[in-house]
Amino acid sequence: MDSDVLRLDASAIDYVILASYFAVVLGIGVLARRQVSSSIDFFLSGRSLPAWVTGLAFVSANLGAIEIMGMSANGAQYGLPTMHYFWIGAVPAMLFLAVVMMPFYYGSKVRSVPEFMLRRFGPAAHLVNALSFALAQVLIAGVNLYLLGTIVNVLLGWPLWVSLIAAAAIVLVYTTLGGLSAAIYNEVLQFFVIVAALLPLTLAGLHKVGGWEGLKDKISASPGGAEQLSAWPGNELSGFNNDFLSVFGIIFGLGFVLSFGYWTTNFVEVQRAMASKSMSAARRTPVIGAFPKLFIPFIVVIPGMIAAVSVQEMVQYKANGGTGGDVTYNDALLLLMRDLLPNGLLGLAITGLLASFMAGMAANISAFNTVFSYDIWQTYVVKDRPDEYYLKVGRVITIVATIAAIFTAVIASGYSNLMDYLQQLFSFFNAPLFATFILGMFWKRMTATAGWVGLVVGTSSAIFIFILSETDVISLQGQGASFLAAGVAFVADIVISVLVTMVTKPKPESELRGLVYSLTPKADLSENRTGDEAVWYRSTPMLVGVAGVLVVALNIIFF
Secondary structure, three states: OOOOOOOOOOOHHHHHHHHHHHHHHHHHHHHHHOOOOOHHHHHHHHHOEOHHHHHHHHHHOOOOOHHHHHHHHHHHHHOHHHHHHHHOOOHHHHHHHHHHHHHHHHHOOOOOHHHHHHHHHOHHHHHHHHHHHHHHHHHHHHHHHHHHHHHHHHHHOOOHHHHHHHHHHHHHHHHHHHHHHHHHHHHHHHHHHHHHHHHHHHHHHHHHHOHHHHHHHHHHOOOOOHHHHOOOOOHHHHOOOOHHHHHHHHHHHHHHHHHHHHHHHOHHHHHHHHOEOOHHHHHHHHHHHHHHHHHOHHHHHHHHHHHHHHOHHHHHHHHOOOOOOOOOHHHHHHHHHHHHOOOOHHHHHHHHHHHHHHHHHHHHHHHHHHHHHHHHHHHHHOOOOOHHHHHHHHHHHHHHHHHHHHHHHHHHOOOOOHHHHHHHHHHHHHHHHHHHHHHHHHOOOOOHHHHHHHHHHHHHHHHHHHHHHHOOOOOOOOOHHHHHHHHHHHHHHHHHHHHHHHOOOOOOHHHOOOOOHHHOOHHHHOOOOOHHHHOHHHOHHHHHHHHHHHHHHHHHHOO
């Protein structure tokens, strides 16, 4: 990317808006510090937050580089099939988390997802999960930090490495001060800032291309053609030429394995729900997040599609098959901002982008410091110390993780479409973990040995598929290789886990209460809604039903 091509002509008013936002963000960190007196306060907000706060934080934590730049890049490259990442690859899994998984997480009072693995499968599976999760979070934090540094670079003209350090410092200050509470309250603020930034950009973009009909005409005449105006079968996105294989790959690879693996076992998201004040609030958290998740693609994917047909550099880049030039698909949103937004709105948009990357990075870092402190340091390195010691460890490791993210940001800089990179990471880490979780939760016979062996084999098989793809042994365009790797990892994990279980000894049933569905009394999984929580509109099943109807309707409308 050539920073001269992307230089944003910000004025004094834009910098005032930006500075005001940073002042509020750091102020929230200072205020949140007053509420931190124990490690549970720092890592899980003392399990005291209302559902609407954790629900918005739940979706905002995912509104980082993945959502904003990655999905707008996908919109520019693939068009409407990108909607699958929301309506197939997110909302169904979020509803499943609310109905099935959250009662186990919250009811067992575990402090992290790896701690649940420890109780169900023992130390070996726990350690594999904790280490792989920690590595994944540092890598993904690097993606958010790279894009955060990029914005600072194009805004101020600073060298990228200086921009990375400056951007990292701001996230580090408020996360170290206030822990998860600071991250969550900032995520709620960031959600509204992001929407306020991207909605005007989308409307201005549609006006420029002649509304929705004008956009359709321009896309039909572009290199992507009319296929990019229909969500199905999504051949270009999946990399499969066969319509059936493409639909199957999207539904199974993205909609089941990658999606359920991410949303139901990824502690970055689950941590927000675990910070809720009650079982009912914890279950409603992902459902409340599902409603904005249904409509966010309209202000993220659509601008990418607009940029692909209205920004000259992007039109040329796409005409050349996504090669050459000074820009990549990742620049779609920035280029559209440069061309469309006047000063003032430009400052708001820049603030919204920075907010999104900070939300994503803070979510990765806050989840990392919890897992490292509880699941690695306290469990295997230094045991039985006072609570204040682990609180201090959490703050120190937050600094270490932020520094590490500066280096992993370099890896992210090598991809023209960051969604390719992120889907690879999810196929490595999330797909096999979901297989182990779902089998262990519903099959009481599954053994501890099967738990860790399945994880290792599943992850290894995903990496093997990645190597075959990189060496052109398997030729799949788009994100097809990631979908295939996720599917293979899931199946390999299940098969190996079953085989190993057949020749190893299971835990006694008395040790599996609250960890296996069939052995957990229904009373332990119920919400027990009383007082204000008993009102009809706070019923999890009712909210899940409404969200389910909406997601089906949207898939039909954009078929």
